[in-house]
Amino acid sequence: xxxxxxxxxxxxxxxxxxxxxxxxxxxxxxxxxxxxxxxxxxxxxxxxxxxxxxxxxxxxxxxxxxxxxxxxxxxxxxxxxxxxxxxxxxxxxxxxxxxxxxxxxxxxxxxxxxxxxxxxxxxxxxxxxxxxxxxxxxxxxxxxxxxxxxxxxxxxxxxxxxxxxxxxxxxxxxxxxxxxxxxxxxxxxxxxxxxxxxxxxxxxxxxxxxxxxxxxxxxxxxxxxxxxxxxxxxxxxxxxxxxxxxxxxxxxxxxxxxxxxxxxxxxxxxxxxxxxxxxxxxxxxxxxxxxxxxxxxxxxxxxxxxxxxxxxxxxxxxxxxxxxxxxxxxxxxxxxxxxxxxxxxxxxxxxxxxxxxxxxxxxxxxxxxxxxxxxxxxxxxxxxxxxxxxxxxxxxxxxxxxxxxxxxxxxxxxxxxxxxxxxxxxxxxxxxxxxxxxxxxxxxxxxxxxxxxxxxxxxxxxxxxxxxxxxxxxxxxxxxxxxxxxxxxxxxxxxxxxxxxxxxxxxxxxxxxx
Ligand SMILES: Nc1ncnc2c1ncn2[C@@H]1O[C@H](COP(=O)(O)OP(=O)(O)OP(=O)(O)O)[C@@H](O)[C@H]1O
Ligand SMILES: O=P(O)(O)OC[C@H]1O[C@](O)(CO)[C@@H](O)[C@@H]1O
Ligand SMILES: [Mg+2]
Numbered sequence: 242x243x244x245x246x247x248x249x250x251x252x253x254x255x256x257x258x259x260x261x262x263x264x265x266x267x268x269x270x271x272x273x274x275x276x277x278x279x280x281x282x283x284x285x286x287x288x289x290x291x292x293x294x295x296x297x298x299x300x301x302x303x304x305x306x307x308x309x310x311x312x313x314x315x316x317x318x319x320x321x322x323x324x325x326x327x328x329x330x331x332x333x334x335x336x337x338x339x340x341x342x343x344x345x346x347x348x349x350x351x352x353x354x355x356x357x358x359x360x361x362x363x364x365x366x367x368x369x370x371x372x373x374x375x376x377x378x379x380x381x382x383x384x385x386x387x388x389x390x391x392x393x394x395x396x397x398x399x400x401x402x403x404x405x406x407x408x409x410x411x412x413x414x415x416x417x418x419x420x421x422x423x424x425x426x427x428x429x430x431x432x433x434x435x436x437x438x439x440x441x442x443x444x445x446x447x448x449x450x451x452x453x454x455x456x457x458x459x460x461x462x463x464x465x466x467x468x469x470x471x472x473x474x475x476x477x478x479x480x481x482x483x484x485x486x487x488x489x490x491x492x493x494x495x496x497x498x499x500x501x502x503x504x505x506x507x508x509x510x511x512x513x514x515x516x517x518x519x520x521x522x523x524x525x526x527x528x529x530x531x532x533x534x535x536x537x538x539x540x541x542x543x544x545x546x547x548x549x550x551x552x553x554x555x556x557x558x559x560x561x562x563x564x565x566x567x568x569x570x571x572x573x574x575x576x577x578x579x580x581x582x583x584x585x586x587x588x589x590x591x592x593x594x595x596x597x598x599x600x601x602x603x604x605x606x607x608x609x610x611x612x613x614x615x616x617x618x619x620x621x622x623x624x625x626x627x628x629x630x631x632x633x634x635x636x637x638x639x640x641x642x643x644x645x646x647x648x649x650x651x652x653x654x655x656x657x658x659x660x661x662x663x664x665x666x667x668x669x670x671x672x673x674x675x676x677x678x679x680x681x682x683x684x685x686x687x688x689x690x691x692x693x694x695x696x697x698x699x700x701x702x703x704x705x706x707x708x709x710x711x712x713x714x715x716x717x718x719x720x721x722x723x724x725x726x727x728x729x730x731x732x733x734x735x736x737x738x739x740x741x742x743x744x745x746x747x748x749x750x751x752x753x754x755x
Pocket of ligand 3: 463
C-alpha cells in the first residue's frame with residue numbers, strides 16, 4: 242500500500258492503486274523517536290488470546306463509500322479500529338508463547354508480535370465529557386474505565402469534573418470498575434459537563450502536571466474541535482499523551498460517521514411525545530398536536546422520528562425552508578389536512594424556520610458560553626401563528642404543543658445504543674494503547690474506525706433534502722415540499738459536484754434497507 246505519503250499534523254494521507262486513499266490518524270511515534278513497545282496484555286486475556294481474528298490486521302482499512310461504479314476510484318478509507326497485530330515479526334518471548342500455545346493444541350494461530358505503546362502501570366488516563374447531554378454518556382465512561390482495567394490492566398483512571406474547564410478549576414474524580422459499575426442505567430454524565438471554558442494552555446498544563454498520558458474526550462462538534470487543538474499543543478510540546486475523541490451529539494450532526502450514540506434512543510423516546518400529540522389531536526375536533534424536537538442545525542431526530550412514527554403529517558427541519566401563508570404554504574396545508582382527517586400532527590426541529598421567525602420576533606443574537614446561537618422557541622411561535630390563522634378564519638380548532646426536548650436528552654441509552662457505546666469505548670481504548678492519537682473513534686459503514694480530527698471537524702452533517710431519505714419522508718407524510726423555484730435553485734447550488742461517488746453523504750444511503 243502507499244505510493245505517496247503526505248504528513249501534516251492531523252492527517253497522514255496514503256494513496257494506493259485504483260484511487261485508493263487512506264486518511265490515516267497520527268501516531269505518537271510520528272513525533273517521539275524510539276518509543277518503547279510492550280507485549281499486548283490481551284495476549285493473555287481469555288477473550289482475545291485464543292482467537293486470532295479478534296486482532297485487526299495493521300493494514301485493515303474501511304471505505305467511506307460503499308456504493309461505487311465499476312470504473313470509479315476506490316476512494317477514501319479510514320483505519321480500522323481494534324487491537325492490533327503486526328504479522329511476520331517474531332521476538333523471542335512471543336515465539337516462546339506461540340510455541341507453548343501450539344504445544345497445547347492451539348495450533349499456529351498466533352505468529353505475530355502484538356504491540357502496545359504503553360506499559361499498563363505507566364498509563365494514567367482521564368475522561369472528560371463536554372457540551373450538551375446525550376443518552377449513553379455514562380455507558381461510554383463505564384466502558385472506557387472497564388476496558389482499560391479488564392483488557393489492559395490499567396488501574397489509574399480519573400474523571401475530569403464538569404467539562405473542559407474542570408481540567409484547571411476542579412478536583413478530579415477517581416474512576417474504577419466498582420465506581421462505574423451501574424452508571425449506564427442513569428441518564429446524564431456522572432462527570433458533569435459544561436459549555437465554554439476551553440483554555441488550551443491551561444488544559445495541557447494540567448494534563449502535564451497531573452502526569453496524564455491518555456485523554457478520552459467525549460463530546461460533539463465543538464468538543465472535537467477543542468480536542469484537536471489540545472492534540473496540537475501536546476504534539477508541539479513533544480508529550481507522550483494520546484488525545485482520543487468519542488463523538489457525542491444527540492443532533493447527529495457529526496460528519497463521516499454512520500450515526501452518533503444516543504441518537505437511536507432519542508428517536509425512540511420522541512415516539513412517546515409524538516404518540517401523546519396524536520392521541521390529543523385525535524380526541525379533539527380539529528385537533529392539532531405540535532411536537533418540538535432537538536436539532537439546532539440538523540433535523541435528523543425530527544426526520545427519523547417522523548419516519549418511525551407514521552402519525553406525523555408534517556415534519557419541519559432547519560435544512561428545508563418553509564413558509565406560512567399563501568398558496569402551498571403551511572397554513573393552507575394544515576387547513577386541508579384538518580378538513581380531510583379531523584386531526585393532524587406536526588413535528589418541528591428546534592432550528593427549523595429560524596429565518597422566518599426572525600422576521601416576526603426581534604432577533605436576540607444571544608450566544609451560549611461556547612458561542613452557539615441561542616434559538617428562540619420555534620414550537621411556541623408556530624403554534625401561536627397557527628392558532629391566530631384559524632381564529633382569523635373563524636374555524637374552531639384545538640392545538641396542543643409538546644416540548645419533550647430535555648426529557649429526551651436526559652434518559653439513559655437504550656439497548657442498541659448501549660452496545661454501540663461499548664464498541665466505541667473499547668475501540669477508542671485499543672487505539673490509545675496502540676499509540677494512535679489525534680483521532681475520533683467512529684462507526685463507518687458498520688465498522689469501527691479511527692478518523693482524523695480534521696475530517697470530523699471540517700463540516701457539519703446535515704439532512705440533504707435532495708437525497709432519497711427526505712424524499713421518503715415527503716412521500717410518507719404527503720406534506721408539500723414548500724420549495725419554490727428559487728429555493729430549488731439554491732438547494733441545487735449546494736449539491737455535491739456530479740463526480741462524487743454514488744452514495745449520499747448525509748443519508749448514509751448505502752445502508753441496508755436503503
Ligand atoms: N472551535 C473550538 N475550539 C476549541 N474549543 C471549542 C471550540 N468549539 C467549542 N469548544 C469547546 O468545546 C466544548 C463543547 O462545545 P459545545 O458547547 O459547542 O458542545 P458540543 O461539543 O458541540 O456538543 P453539543 O453541540 O452536542 O452539545 C466547550 O467547552 C467549548 O468551549
Ligand atoms: O444544553 P443547552 O445549552 O440547553 O443546549 C441545547 C442544545 O444542545 C443540543 O442538545 C446539542 O447540541 C441541541 O440539540 C440543543 O439545541
Ligand atoms: Mg455542537
